[in-house]
Amino acid sequence: MSQKLSVVGKRIIQPDAAAKATGNAIYVSDITIPGMLIGKVLRSPYPHARIKRIDKSKAENLSGVEAIITPEDTAQWQKFDRGLKDLPMIAGGYTVPADEGVLNERARHFGDAIAALAAINEHIAEEALELIEVEYEELPFAIDPEEAMKPGAPQISDFAGRNIGKHMPYAFPEGDADKALGGADCVVEGTFTTTKQEHCTAETAAAVARIDISGRLIVWSQCQLPHLARREIAHIFNMPVHKVKMITPFIGGSFGQRGSLCAEPICIALALKTGKPVKLVYSREENFIALESRTGFKCNLKIGFNKDGTLTAIQVYMLGRLGGYMGCGPMASAIGMIFGLGHYRCPNRAGEADMVMTNTPVSGAFRGFGNPAIMWGIEQLVDEAAERLNIDPLTIRLKNIKRAGETANMGLRLESTYLEECIKQGAEAIGWREKWGKKKEGAIRRGVGLATMTHCSGAAPLYLDHSNAFIKLNEDGTADLVVHPAPVGQHIWGALSQIAAEELGIHAGDINIVTGDTDVTLFEYGSDASRSTYVIGNATLMAARNAKEQILARAAEMLDISPEELKISDRKISSRVDPKKSISVAEVCYDAIYNFKGECLNISGKCSWESKWNSPPTGAFFAEVEVNTETGKVTVRRLVTAMDCGKAINPMAVEGQLEGGMQQGIGYGLTEDYVINKDTGVVETDNYDSYKMPGILDMPETKVIIIDEPDPKGPFGAKGVGEPGMVGVAPAIANAIYDAIGVRIRDLPITPEKVLDALGSG
Amino acid sequence: MARLLRPFEYRGPQTVGEAVRMLSEYDAQARVLAGGTDLIVSMKKRQISPRYIVYIKDIPDLNYVHYSQETGLTIGALATHRSIADSSIIKDRYNLLATACNKVGTPQVRNMGTIGGNICKAGPSQDTPPVLLVLDARLKLVSLGGERVVPIDTFFLAPFKTVLQQGELLTEIQIPNPPPVSAGCYKWATKTVAVDETLVGVAVLMSVDSADGVCTDIKIALGSVAPTPMRARQAEEVLRGKRIDDRLIGQAAQVAAGETRPRSRADFRRRMSRHLVSEAIAETWKMIR
Amino acid sequence: MKEIATFMVNEKHYELAIEPHMLLVEVLRDELGLTGTKHSCGIGSCGACTVLIDGRPVLSCLTLALTVRGKDITTIEGLAQGTTLHPIQKAFVEHGAIQCGYCTPGMILSAKALLDKNLNPTDKEVKHALSGNLCRCTGYVKIIDAVLAAAEAMSKEAHP
Structure with a gap:
């Protein structure tokens, strides 16, 4: 595919950037509607408790309080699955039981919602909240999955015997891993643990809901999956879908957290109860304890190799902590195993997971979705095997990575992969040959390490991967593109503009994105699974192609030549044979509408697209670290990410995704630890004074290498790149630490104490 | 979980005398507000809910850095971490104090927070107290009854507890000349x-x-x-x-x-x-x- | 009880009756409709609520509104002239330094405080000036690029 591109591949400025730079962009938290009330939620201080009595009389008597709702009030509505998604295609048709009410009579975790109220302002709402009296009956609770699975442990959900929310087999097993491990020349194994990581979205969860006079519900929502949220909200509140309108304003960060319902259900309940608009904005503490964050795992891994370094078998058991409701958590293991076990060529693969309910805040989707957890172990073990077999870490990976044409991680043909180039170029950039494996001396030692990974471009073939795009050409040759990705900051509006403009031969700035309103947009799965550019992009490309055919046909008629002879670029249609024969896109579009022949044609193209493809991006991560053996401090000096994400529609946006992934990866690896007190079940890290994500001074020198080779299936060759950026960072750091000081850390995050312990000098 | 503050009564004294009179009158019901980077957080977390807030930052002449060969360095309690860290005399002669003030919080916090607040919070992890200890700093405490000067090594009693009495206000930090070499x-x-x-x-x-x-x-x-x-x-x-x-x-x-x-x-x-x-x-x- | 406070916001004079326990971030967002100032962590750790008071970055979520009497406040809304962006805003836009955009106003104001004093900052000075502003999207890489580029542009403007 050696297409000459004039819009795709350019570092264009994002259509929404100026609004965000000036304070002009409106986020959900910024919305005010006349008569709007402010909502507030009362949360359980206990990890497991039955609500015996709620006395709301004092709060109700406070002037300015309009409504207080308790579980009794919300029983009229349907229970739901906050995660919105299930995976009908795997694990024998996996669905998540509807297990959660808008409010619940039994608090299942610290921070579970007990009651909610709406008042005329936030001050009164906060005061009233403190006046609600609740009598709790504290119940026995389980914090760790191991405890929760023991006989006699408190039953957390009716759907989960022994509290196992879901036993999840690996979706693409192959061969006989047990047998192959028995016969392997070299078996490496270990238990690797990972922590719950909070998304730390800059904007906390927020929603605004309003019921209009006709009974229509209008919700301003941050949800990444507005159409799925619309379906679920209609179901919860016993409404037909057309009575629900979801509006997606700017979203102040998501990273998967807004892939589930967050503030919406309680906000809507308050609006229904009062008949008035209600805004509900979570505090930072609520964002930590009431929403889903990354699943903490314990992974037992075993990998077998032949003497020559050929990988022969891989086996995993993952034990995951789900929290008080199932949410998206079970899928983290399913997806993690699919990506982790499907990364290398390996004839014998087996895996299973137990996803266990516990009395802790819920776990769910977070950039990488299980992949960072499993690769944390796999990539360390591959290094261990390399050492035992006396092969260097680059060579053992180059030997085992999949090549184009093989079967990819999700059972589809691997259309393209440039992981070899990623490894080679990344190694060059970090200075691998000069730095790796050298003898280290002194108190402060440097080391380099790498990790590789693969991910996905969309949800196919595991889940529905539907997108719709509609594009209409205006009379001046500009276009309105109707799509509904969630603008969480990933520069998707710009990317879709580039795709549409490239195909139509116009400029990216000629495209107006019409979006954010389920009344107007066609069904869209949403922004999830690194799919927006790849799947919505393909839908956009085909809608534009459809419109382009009409433009060319009309131009051919106007110029009186055959459409096959025409090309379109820089807003102009011209003959390949006789360049003098040309007409502007604007003239054609104008003529279609203002033709005064009884034919008003608004040239438009549409594509309803179910992606059956999935082109996994692949990448290599290199870290150079400095370890102080006296203090245990690990400082990341350099990070290099080399990514094969197909053709970069906008390299600047791709770099942004990967650079952001580095920050989250360093946090996952070194600084972020979600601490739940084992004796009380209380979350001890509920704001940035206790939970530490990397700041600007914690970032090392970074380098992003984009391989920029087109994939045959992606729009102009693009693949997904939203999630991969953080997946390999932590294991690359761990491998670099090993190179520096010869010890392995298997438990996240890597703290100075753990380093000192491993060195035997703690 | 609260994002906002509970109501309180606000007092904005214009002199130290006025301030200590208020503090003495309101006793345990009052808190001194200066930079706010610590107090406001504790109030939002509902760790404390004072009935009176005595805002002292409008008192003139408590925000200074003075030096003389005879008396050494004197710093007004309302001097911000930023102003201390940027003071050329402090950078020159008391560099460790500038370093500690530059460590406190973030740029925003250093613009807001005062050295008086950093000392009086008396949390175990404050940055200026160790420096003031080695510099032999003395603290001027003013109350209705007059003023007293206490050496900093007798000031701290326990985490978040000092010898500061109700109705007493730290107004100045006095630091002698460092030894010659x-x-x-x-x-x-x-x-x-x-x-x-x-x-x-x-x-x-x-x-x-x-x-x-x-x-x-x-x-x-x-x-x-x-x-x-x-x-x-x-x-x-x-x-x-x-x-x-x-x-x-x-x-x-x-x-x-x-x-x-x-x-x-x-x-x-x-x-x-x-x-x-x-x-x-x-x-x-x-x-x- | 409400008290009268007068102050300047973005070069406009305001006289408002304010409850003593109202935070500056509330007054800016709810009373004046300046929602570019963001309420995020609430405890002064993230810098999303940063505004400039007399040119210095401070946290509006930890500032009582009454205490800004007589002061000169700059919020993100005060930077652009109509639709002409301030050079720092322009650099953030052009360098892809904005993703979700929620930390952006605070970042830009911290950068402005730096560049108003120092048009030739080092990489390290930029990082220190922005060390009270957390971003979860960008890894800070393009933010640093943007501030350095803005410094260059402003410096050229000042000394053509």
């Missing part, structure tokens, strides 16, 4: 990330006899390793009157670590104390040699 520094490690609460803070001030290179005096103070900021007096003894070398530095650091009384992350804090004391002495020695 002396140098000092402040070193710290944070709990996790670069901008973070101090895990261990170490201040060192050393003087030497320029003729024979002997350490004539040294003061070592640590923060965040005991209920209050502390001097490592036994470690000082190891060095006082001696010619400094690596072995001696190591020995002093070891002794200092043994003097600490950390609670959480105790082993690690002790190890970091040893490391930072050793680093601080070595660096100071290098400056002065």
Whole structure:
């Protein structure tokens, strides 16, 4: 595919950037509607408790309080699955039981919602909240999955015997891993643990809901999956879908957290109860304890190799902590195993997971979705095997990575992969040959390490991967593109503009994105699974192609030549044979509408697209670290990410995704630890004074290498790149630490104490 | 979980006299508000809910940095961390204090927070107290009954507890001239990330006899390793009157670590104390040699 | 009880009756409709609520509104002239330094405080000036690029 591109591949400025730079962009938290009330939620201080009595009389008597709702009030509505998604295609048709009410009579975790109220302002709402009296009956609770699975442990959900929310087999097993491990020349194994990581979205969860006079519900929502949220909200509140309108304003960060319902259900309940608009904005503490964050795992891994370094078998058991409701958590293991076990060529693969309910805040989707957890172990073990077999870490990976044409991680043909180039170029950039494996001396030692990974471009073939795009050409040759990705900051509006403009031969700035309103947009799965550019992009490309055919046909008629002879670029249609024969896109579009022949044609193209493809991006991560053996401090000096994400529609946006992934990866690896007190079940890290994500001074020198080779299936060759950026960072750091000081850390995050312990000098 | 403040009564005294009268009248129901970077957070977390807020930042003449050869350095309690860190006389003659003030919080917090607040909070991990300990700072406390000046090493009683009485206001920090041939520094490690609460803070001030290179005096103070900021007096003894070398530095650091009384992350804090004391002495020695 | 406070916001004079427990971030967002100032962590750790008071970055979520009497406040809305962006805003836009955009106003104001004093900052000075502003999207890489580029542009403007 050696297409000459004039819009795709350019570092264009994002259509929404100026609004965000000036304070002009409106986020959900910024919305005010006349008569709007402010909502507030009362949360359980206990990890497991039955609500015996709620006395709301004092709060109700406070002037300015309009409504207080308790579980009794919300029983009229349907229970739901906050995660919105299930995976009908795997694990024998996996669905998540509807297990959660808008409010619940039994608090299942610290921070579970007990009651909610709406008042005329936030001050009164906060005061009233403190006046609600609740009598709790504290119940026995389980914090760790191991405890929760023991006989006699408190039953957390009716759907989960022994509290196992879901036993999840690996979706693409192959061969006989047990047998192959028995016969392997070299078996490496270990238990690797990972922590719950909070998304730390800059904007906390927020929603605004309003019921209009006709009974229509209008919700301003941050949800990444507005159409799925619309379906679920209609179901919860016993409404037909057309009575629900979801509006997606700017979203102040998501990273998967807004892939589930967050503030919406309680906000809507308050609006229904009062008949008035209600805004509900979570505090930072609520964002930590009431929403889903990354699943903490314990992974037992075993990998077998032949003497020559050929990988022969891989086996995993993952034990995951789900929290008080199932949410998206079970899928983290399913997806993690699919990506982790499907990364290398390996004839014998087996895996299973137990996803266990516990009395802790819920776990769910977070950039990488299980992949960072499993690769944390796999990539360390591959290094261990390399050492035992006396092969260097680059060579053992180059030997085992999949090549184009093989079967990819999700059972589809691997259309393209440039992981070899990623490894080679990344190694060059970090200075691998000069730095790796050298003898280290002194108190402060440097080391380099790498990790590789693969991910996905969309949800196919595991889940529905539907997108719709509609594009209409205006009379001046500009276009309105109707799509509904969630603008969480990933520069998707710009990317879709580039795709549409490239195909139509116009400029990216000629495209107006019409979006954010389920009344107007066609069904869209949403922004999830690194799919927006790849799947919505393909839908956009085909809608534009459809419109382009009409433009060319009309131009051919106007110029009186055959459409096959025409090309379109820089807003102009011209003959390949006789360049003098040309007409502007604007003239054609104008003529279609203002033709005064009884034919008003608004040239438009549409594509309803179910992606059956999935082109996994692949990448290599290199870290150079400095370890102080006296203090245990690990400082990341350099990070290099080399990514094969197909053709970069906008390299600047791709770099942004990967650079952001580095920050989250360093946090996952070194600084972020979600601490739940084992004796009380209380979350001890509920704001940035206790939970530490990397700041600007914690970032090392970074380098992003984009391989920029087109994939045959992606729009102009693009693949997904939203999630991969953080997946390999932590294991690359761990491998670099090993190179520096010869010890392995298997438990996240890597703290100075753990380093000192491993060195035997703690 | 609250994002906003509960109501309170606001008082904005214009003089120190007015302020201490209010503080004395409202007694335990009042809190002094200056920069707000600590108090407002505690109020949002509902850890305290004072009935009266006495905002002292509008009092003129409490925000200054003065120096004279005779009296040494005087700093108004309302001087912000930023203004202290940027003061040329402090950078020049009391560099360790500038360093500590630059460590506090974030740029925004340093613009808002005052040195008086940093001292009076008396949390174990505040950054300025160890430095003020080695600099022999004295604190001027004003009340309705008059004023008293207390040496900083008698000021701290327990975590978040000082000798400051209800109705008493810290107005000035007095710091004598450092000894003639002396140098000092402040070193710290944070709990996790670069901008973070101090895990261990170490201040060192050393003087030497320029003729024979002997350490004539040294003061070592640590923060965040005991209920209050502390001097490592036994470690000082190891060095006082001696010619400094690596072995001696190591020995002093070891002794200092043994003097600490950390609670959480105790082993690690002790190890970091040893490391930072050793680093601080070595660096100071290098400056002065 | 409400008290009268007068102050300047973005070069406009305001006289407002304010409850003593109202935070500056509330007054800016709810009373004046300046929602570019963001309420995020609430405890002064993230810098999303940063505004400039007399040119210095401070946290509006930890500032009582009454205490800004007589002061000169700059919010993100005060930077652009109509639709002409301030050079720092322009650099953030052009360098892809904005993703979700929620930390952006605070970042830009911290950068402005730096560049108003120092048009030739080092990489390290930029990082220190922005060390009170957390971003979860960008890894800070393009933010640093943007501030350095803005410094260059402003410096050229000042000394053509």
